């Protein structure tokens with residue numbers, strides 16, 4: 001619990017008065033209780049935000065199954081999860097480019113966890129940060145990893161999630177809401193997630209299926225890959241991955257959805273929510289701004 005107080009203090013946005021701290025403490029206690037003993041899959045958990053989500057879930061006493069391609073990294077992640085208090089920790093390694101692997105991960109969770117309460121879809125394939133180079137094959141590959149595997153895992157997991165009244169958490173990006181330059185293939189995959197999962201959420205509601213879908217719209221987060229790609233071209237400071245990971249889990253546990261109907265969207269950081277809104281209004285008021293040269297990306301944003 002102390003760890004979570006510290007995370008919230010680092011954010012600097014929490015009033016440090018007694019009532020605020022009590023409210024946060026009760027909220028965290030509630031979150032811990034909600035996730036204790038829950039069976040959760042986290043994809044793309046060998047590094048970055050996914051790894052941090054695995055650690056938060058472990059501290060909360062969840063059963064964690066992590067996946068990515070790099071087996072050695074996954075082994076370290078599950079060792080750490082067990083040290084942190086996970087009810088259990090397992091991994092399955094493989095590539096989400098392969099639809100059969102995506103389905104296999106869900107089946108494995110059914111076998112080793114005996115069901116599923118939360119599916120956190122977070123992995124992302126490598127792409128480039130530059131003018132679209134016309135490589136259709138790359139777009140197809142990225143669609144397989146960033147979009148089709150999300151669909152395949154969801155299809156496999158839905159029966160179990162319906163049984164448990166569970167949750168699907170989809171990690172997306174500002175680039176899945178607004179078209180920024182130099183991210184065309186990545187942006188396409190993130191827009192696809194929004195269309196598919198926003199529609200599916202409504203279908204589940206019509207069918208009265210007790211499964212929530214949370215779409216997380218992230219800005220710039222300080223993961224190693226994002227810092228490498230964009231730290232010298234993005235003006236805004238990145239949000240900490242630990243905090244972002246916690247906000248994503250909170251969104252899923254509280255069954256928050258992205259609600260355009262209420263004019264509200266779930267952003268995995270209060271700081272980023274502000275940033276997102278300013279970027280959106282920038283886009284709205286000035287849609288015809290000529291694209292900057294690839295080398296002068298300082299005025300753009302990281303997806």
Ligand SMILES: NC(=O)c1ccc[n+]([C@@H]2O[C@H](COP(=O)([O-])OP(=O)(O)OC[C@H]3O[C@@H](n4cnc5c(N)ncnc54)[C@H](OP(=O)(O)O)[C@@H]3O)[C@@H](O)[C@H]2O)c1
Nearest residue numbers: 044046048049068069070095096124173221223225226303
């Ligand atoms: N960081 C940001 O600024 C930012 C901004 C907006 C949105 N997001 C979103 O947040 C999520 C996490 O981003 P991140 O920055 O934490 O990324 P990251 O550190 O690069 O982690 C990506 C994860 O995906 C896994 N992965 C990559 N290719 C894979 C494949 N073919 N099959 C299976 N797993 C694969 C990687 O592990 P292996 O290499 O071991 O497979 C790794 O665990 C992504 O959905 C991203 O779009 C991030």
